[in-house]
Amino acid sequence: xxxxxxxxxxxxxxxxxxxxxxxxxxxxxxxxxxxxxxxxxxxxxxxxxxxxxxxxxxxxxxxxxxxxxxxxxxxxxxxxxxxxxxxxxxxxxxxxxxxxxxxxxxxxxxxxxxxxxxxxxxxxxxxxxxxxxxxxxxxxxxxxxxxxxxxxxxxxxxxxxxxxxxxxxxxxxxxxxxxxxxxxxxxxxxxxxxxxxxxxxxxxxxxxxxxxxxxxxxxxxxxxxxxxxxxxxxxxxxxxxxxxxxxxxxxxxxxxxxxxxxxxxxxxxxxxxxxxxxxxxxxxxxxxxxxxxxxxxxxxxxxxxxxxxxxxxxxxxxxxxxxxxxxxxxxxxxxxxxxxxxxxxxxxxxxxxxxxxxxxxxxxxxxxxxxxxxxxxxxxxx
Amino acid sequence: xxxxxxxxxxxxxxxxxxxxxxxxxxxxxxxxxxxxxxxxxxxxxxxxxxxxxxxxxxxxxxxxxxxxxxxxxxxxxxxxxxxxx
Numbered sequence: 001x002x003x004x005x006x007x008x009x010x011x012x013x014x015x016x017x018x019x020x021x022x023x024x025x026x027x028x029x030x031x032x033x034x035x036x037x038x039x040x041x042x043x044x045x046x047x048x049x050x051x052x053x054x055x056x057x058x059x060x061x062x063x064x065x066x067x068x069x070x071x072x073x074x075x076x077x078x079x080x081x082x083x084x085x086x087x088x089x090x091x092x093x094x095x096x097x098x099x100x101x102x103x104x105x106x107x108x109x110x111x112x113x114x115x116x117x118x119x120x121x122x123x124x125x126x127x128x129x130x131x132x133x134x135x136x137x138x139x140x141x142x143x144x145x146x147x148x149x150x151x152x153x154x155x156x157x158x159x160x161x162x163x164x165x166x167x168x169x170x171x172x173x174x175x176x177x178x179x180x181x182x183x184x185x186x187x188x189x190x191x192x193x194x195x196x197x198x199x200x201x202x203x204x205x206x207x208x209x210x211x212x213x214x215x216x217x218x219x220x221x222x223x224x225x226x227x228x229x230x231x232x233x234x235x236x237x238x239x240x241x242x243x244x245x246x247x248x249x250x251x252x253x254x255x256x257x258x259x260x261x262x263x264x265x266x267x268x269x270x271x272x273x274x275x276x277x278x279x280x281x282x283x284x285x286x287x288x289x290x291x292x293x294x295x296x297x298x299x300x301x302x303x304x305x306x307x308x309x310x311x312x313x314x315x316x317x318x319x320x321x322x323x324x325x326x327x328x329x330x331x332x333x334x335x336x337x338x339x340x341x342x343x344x345x346x347x348x349x350x351x352x353x354x355x356x357x358x359x360x361x362x363x364x365x366x367x368x369x370x371x372x373x374x375x376x377x378x379x380x381x382x
Numbered sequence: 383x384x385x386x387x388x389x390x391x392x393x394x395x396x397x398x399x400x401x402x403x404x405x406x407x408x409x410x411x412x413x414x415x416x417x418x419x420x421x422x423x424x425x426x427x428x429x430x431x432x433x434x435x436x437x438x439x440x441x442x443x444x445x446x447x448x449x450x451x452x453x454x455x456x457x458x459x460x461x462x463x464x465x466x467x
Contacts, residue, residue: 100386161385199388208389221387228385 004182010141010173011036013180014080014106014166017148019050020188021104024075024195027055027066029085032118033170034108037080060085064092064103071101072209074200076152079103082170083110086124090131096163097132098225099210102155102197103163105133106148109271109318110170111354119355120170121318122271125295126328132225134164134232135296137270141178143251144168146243149188153239156195160235162228167295169272171355183247191246229297236294252291255299258306261288265367266307266344268333269316270295273351273358277316280363287367292329300336307337310344314366318352326350326377345370351380396444400427404447406462410438414459421451421460 008016014037018026026045028038044050053070057063060081067077081089086107096103107125111117125135134154138144144166151164168174199207213221233255240254251257259278265287267277274291281287290306292299307313317327324331330348337343349366351358362380369376384390415437422430422438429441430451438451438460452460 098386099388199384199386199390205390206392208394209386211387211389213387217383217387220383224383224385 005179006182007177008141008180009036009175009177010144010168011108011175012040013141013145013178014148014168015040015044016182017145018078019044020183020185021078021149021152021192022076022189022194023052023078025053025055025067025070025077026079027057027063027070027077028079029057029060029063029081031060031082031085033110033120033174034080034082034085034106036174037106037108041078060088061092064089064096064105067103068092068096068099068101071096071103071197072099072199072201074195074197074202076156076195077103078105080106080108082108083112083118083124086128087112090128093128093131093133093163095210098221100161100199100225101163102152102161102195104148104151104155104166105163106144106166106168108170108174109167117354118170120172121353121355122167123319125165125167126319126321128165129296129328132162132229133296134160134162134236134294135167136164136236136293137167137295138173138293139251139257139272139274139291141173141176142180142249144173145180145182146247146249146251149183149192150239150243152192153243154232154236156197157235157239158198160228160232161198162232167271172272181247181249187246191243232297233294233299251293253302255292255294256302256306257291257293259289259291261290261306263288264310265312265314265370266290266310267314267316267363268292268303268307268329270329271318273316273318276358277363280360283360295329298332298336300339303333303336304340307344308340309342312347312370313344314347314349314363314370316349316351316358316363316366318350318358320350320353330377346375348375348377349380350377353381356381399443401443401445404442404445404465406447406449407442407465408440408445408447408449408451408460409463410440411459411461412437414457416457416459418456420454420456424450424454426450
């Protein structure tokens, strides 16, 4: 195993990972904070470092449509976007997952308008939580690079054929420089064999993608997708474990990561803020962390196991589920907890909205609020 | 059914008799038909055959009545008549 350690910007590390995966077709429309990903990949194609077809598109709707078409023709494809760009892709995201196309996308998470805001929160990805894409949230630049490589394996697995979105916090991860291990090209080639998409469009063996469906066949296809989607959790774990064996890096069990989670209070969160929480956990002796790495499909059983017997749980998240009175991760957690005999007290911190900071003080406030009888939703940074 | 509702065998739609969608019905006057085959080539459903004796034969089980054949016919042998059900 050959590794090269480099100081690299998050977006450039993702571009490096994509290059190592040898995609056939790229179609990206630059939008802050994901811009450096298409920028670097365009450079690579221009300089002859990466032998891929780069399609210049006029918007994100075209970007996702172009790679969906290329994917149906059997190509390995990639795109990257953020915020309004992801929202503009919405219609095609459903079409792609319904057609079971193995697309891979990196989302540099950013707030949604209005008011217009370019900074990080998770509202873009969270708003796509029912679209049938696998969603992974990463904590640091190395994990963004590793997860991008894993994403191709997960999407292209014949048992899966499901698109994957790798979520990395805008600016906090896309624009930060961190030391990263760049895997050796030969090792990645072994880990990720060439794509052999079983249902590719081929004049020699004609088939139809995306036909019209009457009510009953439509319902049947939706149920097939629903059943297949829940069986993806072991595949995500399997790919993660194989990656760990080959490259020597792992992230919890691939779907959740526990950190000093043998203490009475558990903080549950996702993404780069887990780094802040880890430091907070290190400074005390009553708090531990569970980081959700796989957000969709939601690993209910793993999370129940991780909080079984806990007195207090605090969910820290950078999004709102408008109308529910809490954030969306909180809703998923409440749903998972329905199966538990003794449910812990549950507080919700909504923070980091539109790029605000989540501070030690915010986490302390959430812990102090556990003394109150009622479950609380606390807005941080407001 | 394959994942993603992919259809890997042709002619899966023959079970749906789409002729029921028709409002206007093409009627071929075989005495005018010169058997040139232009209607056959233009038909978007591929349901017109040229019979060496009778000329253009329309399969009304699948003809949606678009009228392209009547429009293209160089000798005006096809007329569109309101469908009576």
